[in-house]
Amino acid sequence: MKESLLMGIWRFLLPLPTQLWKSQLPKRVQHSYASLSFMSEDHHRVRNFVVTEIPRTGKPLSPTFISQELSIPEGKLAIILDELEKGMTFLYRNKQGEVHWAYPVTSEATPHRVSFDTGEQCHAA
Numbered sequence: 510m511k512e513s514l515l516m517g518i519w520r521f522l523l524p525l526p527t528q529l530w531k532s533q534l535p536k537r538v539q540h541s542y543a544s545l546s547f548m549s550e551d552h553h554r555v556r557n558f559v560v561t562e563i564p565r566t567g568k569p570l571s572p573t574f575i576s577q578e579l580s581i582p583e584g585k586l587a588i589i590l591d592e593l594e595k596g597m598t599f600l601y602r603n604k605q606g607e608v609h610w611a612y613p614v615t616s617e618a619t620p621h622r623v624s625f626d627t628g629e630q631c632h633a634a
Contacts, residue, residue, distance in 0.1 A: 547592065552581055555589050556599050559611040564623070564631035568614045569607035610634050 514530045515522040548556075558579055559570055574589065576583045590608070593599040602611040609616045614623060614631050622632035 547606050549589075550580060551579075552589055555581070555586065556593060556611065558605060559600055559608045560614055563611055563614045564606070564625065564629045567616060567631065569603055569605070569609035571605075571607050575608070588619070 512527055516525050516528075517523075533593045534585060555575065558575065560576075562570055572583060572586055575581070575590075576586045579586075581589070590600070590602065594601055599612060601610050603609045611632050615634040619632040619634070622630060623633045624630045
């Protein structure tokens with residue numbers, strides 16, 4: 510495969526010079542690690558759990574359900590959910606406080622669908 514990167518501008522895709530984007534990779538990798546540094550083991554457990562449970566249940570997940578399933582006290586879980594939701598980076602809660610979106614899946618209807626090897630299907634965020 511040809512090593513190329515296209516940048517979308519409006520409805521056009523423009524090729525970027527290889528040397529330009531390759532020179533930026535180390536900086537982006539370092540930035541990615543730094544942006545995840547706030548996540549504890551429990552942050553990862555919560556995020557991984559909601560990403561697997563939303564497709565399985567097809568419904569938003571309540572904090573009580575998540576807390577019980579992961580044996581994380583509800584007070585601590587509330588802090589973790591707040592931190593994961595900050596900036597809508599990892600998950601998003603509805604007005605009832607239930608997690609209904611955890612990248613890349615959502616319990617709400619979207620034009621995008623995901624199929625897993627397990628046979629589960631869900632809408633994609």
